Amino acid sequence: MNHPNGRRRNTQVILVKRAKGIPQAEHFALVQTPMPSCPPGGLLICNVALSVDAGMRGWVSEEVGYASVPVGAVMRSYAVGEVLESDCEDYRPGDMLCGHFNWQHYCAALPQAVMWKVDTAFAQPSLWLSAFGISGLAAWLGLTDYVRYVRDETIVISTAAGGVGSIAGQLARYRGLRPVGLVGRDSKVQLCLTQFGYEQAINYRRADFESLLQVSVPDGIDIFFDNTGGEIADAVFRRLNPGARIIQCGTAAIVDWSSMPSGPRREREILVKELSWSGFIVLNHMERAKAALPELRQMMVEGHLKIREHILEGIEQAPGAIAMLYAGDKDGRLSIRL
């Protein structure tokens, strides 16, 4: 356990201004603050791994949304940390927990900030922010609670090599679907095929993307697990089969939603093809983790769940990490080790 003995101060990443588009390092600042104490009925946590998620863009965007972080506040994030002190019955010093502990070294947390206990003997802390964290839960929820399917149906997944997409692809394959991945780089095509269980993978930046997609889904598309929206999604919609189901899990392709972007009207396709299109925010369904984690653990035990990681060292990397995520030039799941 690499928690920083001897630190007497806390380092925190605070939001200094809201972002239009992708948040950059300049939107955040590192500050030194006094070491917090354990709150009454709560916990003092020493973070060991901080999450970097696509959804963070929404939390700090100019368009005030479902989970906005106030300017001046510590940046919200999931983290894995060790309990240093406890004033509540459920957790003891030494317990490893995943929760809303934010971008900082130490967190004075109330028990409701805890998401679940972490088994670092089974998997290292960063994996509890990916496979066994919000990403794994998002992939599992989308494919469990928001869509019905039968074996051998074709599912297209956008940002197919990303934090959620790479797990969704493997889970889809594990359950007998035929996953086709959409990615933004040729190197990720290979990753999808060799690591993440995809039958086909396509770089949507290629000029011949649409014809490649057509060839890759000779029987059309039954399910679309969409993490991007925008023109990538438009191409997928053109190949949806009657009765197709769309899961909206992210909207990464459209950076600025503050003015409503335009696109093809979907009413007619939804009617005539009898489509069903549902969205969800994983934060609203955390209680489903109890059902999700056993299946995800089982997949890993059986060798069917692979996570590529790109681990940044030190909290100083946090302010630039969201921009790095959206640049898409890292081939693994981003997190920050403290």
Add this chain to the structure above:
Amino acid sequence: MNHPNGRRRNTQVILVKRAKGIPQAEHFALVQTPMPSCPPGGLLICNVALSVDAGMRGWVSEEVGYASVPVGAVMRSYAVGEVLESDCEDYRPGDMLCGHFNWQHYCAALPQAVMWKVDTAFAQPSLWLSAFGISGLAAWLGLTDYVRYVRDETIVISTAAGGVGSIAGQLARYRGLRPVGLVGRDSKVQLCLTQFGYEQAINYRRADFESLLQVSVPDGIDIFFDNTGGEIADAVFRRLNPGARIIQCGTAAIVDWSSMPSGPRREREILVKELSWSGFIVLNHMERAKAALPELRQMMVEGHLKIREHILEGIEQAPGAIAMLYAGDKDGRLSIRL
């Protein structure tokens, strides 16, 4: 029973050219053909009432779609007719049936063209093309198979006084929802409030439509039963509550889908508000009539299902009837009596 004894010829309405936009009388022609005989294993039907449905536009539009009628063919329609001759066991001469008997006096039909038997002692033939026909089934299906709800939720219904909408409004009220209707004329506002069970009704052509809508749904909108799409639907989307459900039952507001129209992108709202949006074509679910008809009959027995009718006299009225429907200047359900 008013079937035309003594006719020796058939009168049929055939499609002479496909329509861009709303089909007009000029897209059809009346022709005289020999009286058909009863086909082996089938039925000879004498139609007494012909249906005029919004969905017919799609069947004859330039954009070839899910149920296109070939140029030169008899116009497809539902109809109620009497069995004159039968060569199948299920039906006998004198039976009144609803089915795909098309715009013509006589139909040589196979048994699979029959939708259901009609009880003209309970309700006159035209009502088996509305309350107890496709319109009633569409309203019932949308509110039964495509949406979950709890009592007192607010449902907005577009084309609220139309064939499907007027039944959807009454069914929604019957089941304890709070229906708000959108219509295109002030006279229909009154109809919605006095006849069709709506708590509120708004003319979407008014300049202050959006503010009227806002006032009419102080708690937001939980369900949207959409028969129009387009800008009317856009205004409704702006007032949808988190977790709202959208049923796409028609797209009457957008006349030309042959070039894909543009509108606001929905991906972000679907995600952040956790919306669920589903469409259906009633023709694909005819087997559900067995479950739908008893509830609709019960509503009528109890006085909770009112149908206003506008009945045209004679097959000569058929070619112009779809245009009349879309003009929206009739306050009742259109059909043609033969």
